[in-house]
Amino acid sequence: MAKSLLAGNWKMHGTAQSAAQLAADIADGLASKAPETIVFPPLVHLPLVIAELADRSPIAVGAQNVSQYPEGAYTGEVSAQMLADLGCQYGLVGHSERRTLLGETDQLVADKFAALQDAGLTPVLCVGETLDQRQQGLTLPVVKRQIDAVVTRVGLDNVCRAVVAYEPVWAIGTGETATPEQAQEVHAYIRGQLTEQGRSTRLLYGGSVNADNAAALFAQPDIDGGLVGGASLQAQQFLKIAQQMVEQK
Ligand code: PEP
Secondary structure, X not given: OOOOEEEEEOOOOOOHHHHHHHHHHHHXXXXXXXXXXXXXXXXXXXXXXXXXXXXXXXXXXXXOOOOOOOOOOOOOOOOHHHHHXXXXXXXXXXXXXXXXXXXXXXXXXXXXXXXXXXXXXXXXXXXXXXXXXXXXXXXXXXXXXXXXXXXHHHOHHHHHOOEEEEOOHHHOOOOOOOOHHHHHHHHHHHHHHOOHHHHHOEEXXXXXXXXXXXXXXXXXXXXXXXEEOHHHHOHHHHXXXXXXXXXXX
């Protein structure tokens, strides 16, 4: 059985002060029986969030982006090793905002995934279809293509060691969430793509998760947790989602 996992993607929100406060409020509010938790603050807030959580909470910290290169003349980029040196344990790759708004290809996502693992970080690989692709019946082929690109790059065993987040693009930041049945169908499909080793791979659902819809989603057998955007910016909402997860898992 995969262990449950709750992740909060703070995107490009907040100030240094609000990021430290949010980290502190989540750390203080997480019950002793809480799911494993990761927060993904903006890059420049990573050190202060890591410092805020150190010695007071088992919450892990991850980066929202990483360079595909280990080092070199890549102005403005940040390597996986630099993130590891800061104390990051996870990195997001393949988020739909980066795929669609910033043109990240399957190949680039796979290279970033490899860069994270080479530096000892755990990638959280986001996959998911657009509304148009869903309406054309292409959901499963799109998800397969996105995962296969990474499998080709690093091998299936390495994908099984990561976390995979199914995030339908039409559900991200829109307030419209996949039904539990829609999400479970894709999660079961992804589980089927992984080896026996993939039984313990954490499969997260993301897309407008909130305190009201979390319980039904987390009740699904192949949904091991959630990747939460908007609702992770309010400590009380995020803590309620954590509570729902504990009750379902
Ligand atoms: C996300 O950013 O990964 C996400 C799922 O956002 P939201 O929860 O706001 O839809």
